[in-house]
Amino acid sequence: MIPVNLVLGLGFVLFLIGLVGVLIRKNMVIMLMSLELLLNGVNVIFAGLGRHLNSPRGSIFALFVIVVAVSEAAVGFALILSYFRQKNTYDTDDLNELKG
C-alpha cells in the first residue's frame, strides 16, 4: 500500500514541473506538453485521494480531466499548427499582436 502523502507529493511535483514549464519555455509545443504535465499532476492527486478516501469519485474526476485534456490538446495543436503555417515559428515571443 503506497502512502497517500507520496502520491500527493508526486502529483504536486508533476504540477510544479508543468507550471514552471509553462512559465519559462517559449516553444509553444513544449508549453502545451507542460500543460499536459500540469493536468496529469492534478490527475494523480485526484486518483490518489480517491483511493485514500475509498471513493470512486477521484478516479471519475481524473477520467473527465483526461477527456477534457485530450480535446484541449487536439484544439491546442490545431491552433499551433495554424499559427506555424502563418508565421513559420513556434516562439511565443513573436506572438505579440496584442501588445499595447
Added chain:
Amino acid sequence: MFAWIPLFPLVGVLLNGIFGIRYFSKRVVHAVGVGAVGLSFAASVASFVRLLGPGPTSMVKTLGTWIPASLVRVLGGRLEAFGIDMAFRYDPLAAVMTLVVTGVGLLIHIYSIGYMENDKSQARFFAYLNFFTSAMLILVLGANLAVMFIGWEGVGLCSYLLIGFWFSRDAAANAGKKAFITNRVGDFGFLLGAGLLVSALGTLDIGRISEAVGSGLVGKGTATAAALLLFLGATGKSAQIPLYTWLPDAMEGPTPVSALIHAATMVTAGVYMVARMHILFEFSGTALTVVAWVGVLTAVYAATMALVQNDIKRVLAYSTISQIGYMFVGLGVGAFSAGIFHLVTHAFFKSLLFLAAGSVIHALSGEQDMGKMGGLKAHLPGTRLVFVVGALAIAGVPGLSGFFSKDEILGAAFASGHYAVWALGLAGAALTAFYMFRLIFLTFDGRERLDPEARHHLHESPRVMLLPLQVLAVLAAIGGTIGLPRVLGGGNWLAGFLRTSTGVAESPLSPGAELALMLLSAGVGIAGIWGAYVVYVKKEGLPARKLAERFRAAYGLLTHKYYVDELYNKVVVGGTLALGRLAAWFDARVIDGIVNGAARLARDSSTVSIRVDEDVIDGAVNGVGRAHRVLSGGLRKLQTGYVYNYALAIVIGLVVLMALVATVF
C-alpha cells in the same frame, strides 16, 4: 365756355410736343402754335362779352373732384369739410387777365414766327410757349389756391425751360436754374401760406377764404402770417426784393420769351395773386403795408440799376422789376384796380419794348450791347417808331397808357396818406423816364458803333415781326383809355368793371389836387426824358462818364448790381455748399466710421471667437485625447504581449486568490 380757354394751348402742346418735332413742317408748327393761342383768345373774348351782358359777374365751373371732402378740425376746434375741386372761376379780374395773357400772348406767338425763323427746334419752342400760356391761364382761372398752384408751378417750369431754351450755352442753362431755384424759395412761401389757410380755415377755395376772413373767422395774426407767406411767393414769381435776382439773368432766353413771360404775364402772377386774395391782405393791414413798401423800394432800387446797364435787354429787365414794384405799390395802398390797370398797360408797353429790342437784336445778328449800337434810326425806322411809343408810354408822358396807370397808383398812394411811398414812387418815375430814353438815344441816335460784321447783315425786321409790334404800339398808346380817370372826363371803366373782384377805392382827393398830382408826375417824366436828351444826345454821354469818374464807388455799386448776386452766392449758395460739404464730411467720417467700426468690431470679435474656438474648444477636445494618451502611456506598458507574462500574472493572481480564500476560511 371759359373752361375751354386753357385747353386750346394744351392741345397745341400735345400736337407740337409729340408730333411736331419729328413730323411737322415749320408752317404746320407755326399754325398749331399760333392757332391754339388764337382759339384761346377767341374764347377769352367770347367769355368776356358774355360777362359784360346781364347775368352773374362770377362763375365757377367744377370739372371734377381732386380731393374728396372730409371733415377736418381746424384751429379753434371747428370742424370743416375740406376738399379740393378741379374748379375754374371766371370773374372780371380773371377776364382781364385772360384777355391780356391770350391777347399779348397771341401777338408774341406771331412775332416768334419771324424771330425764331432760323432756329432748328421751333416745334419745341412753340410747344413750350403754348404750355406756358396754358399754365398761366390755369393760374389765372384757378378757383382755389391748389389749382392756382398747378398753374403757378407750371409757369415756373416753362420759365425754366424757356430761359434755358438755348441750353447749349452755359449762361442760359445757369440762368434757367437760377430762376427756377429762386422761384422755389418763393413757392415754398406760397405753399406754407396755403397750408396755414387750410389749417386755419379748412379751405383753399378763394371765395370761401374771402368769406371766412370777412366774417372774422380768423385772427389778425394768422391772417398777416398767411398773407406775408403768400406774398413771399409773389416776390419770387414777380421778381421783387428780395427774390428779384433771377429776372435780369433770365434775359438769356429768346426775346419773345422775355416779352411774354418776363414782362407781360408770368412776372405779374404775383400781382394777380395778391389782388385775388385782396380781402385777406386788407384784413391783415400790416401785410398790405409790407406790400406797398416792398413795391416802392423795388421800384426805385431796380430803376437805379437800370441806369447803368449796357445790355439792352437787361435795362428792360430791371425796368420790369421796377414797374412790377409800382403794381405792388398800387395793391399795397389799397387801390387794387389801379395795380391791375398798371399790369395791363405794362403788358402792352413792356412786351412792345421787349419785342422792339428783339427786333433790334435780330437786325444786328444777336448783338445786345448798346455800346455797339447807335445811329440805328436810319436803318430801322419802323422799329424805332414803335420803340419810342413804348418808351413814351412807360415814361409817363400824358396821353399814353403808362401815364394813366402809373398816375392812378401814385395818386392812390398820396390819397391814402402814404406820402413817403408816393415821393419815392415819383422819384422812381423820373429815373424810369431817364433810363428808358438813355436806352433810346444810345441805340438809335449818335454815332454808329456797330461791328463790321453786324453792319453787313443789318436789316429791318420782316412784316411778321413788325405787325405785332405795331398792334402793341397802338395798344400801348391808347390802352390807357380803359382806365381814364374821372377828372379827365373818363369813367375809369376798368375800376368799375373790376369792382366786384377787387372792391372800390374811393379817392378822397379833390379834382384840383388830382390834376396837380398828374401834372407833377407828368412833369417829372418829361424832366427825365429831357435829362436823358441833354446827357446822351447834346453832350454825347460826357456828363455820365464824368459822373461815373467822380463817384466811382457809387458807379461800381450800381454796375455790380449792389453786389446782391455776390452776397446771395456767398451766403445762400456758399452756405448750401458748405452744408453739403459738412454733410459729406459727416457721411464720410461719422456714418462711414460707424459702419466701418461695426464691421471692424464684427471682425475683431470673430477673431476672438476663432481663438476661443481653436484654443478653448479644440484645446479641450484635443486635451481630452492627449490626457488619455498620457494616462494610458503607463498602463499600456503592462500589455507586454508576451504570453508567459500573462501566464505569470494568472498564476500570481491565482496564488493570491487562494491565499485570500485560505485566510478567510
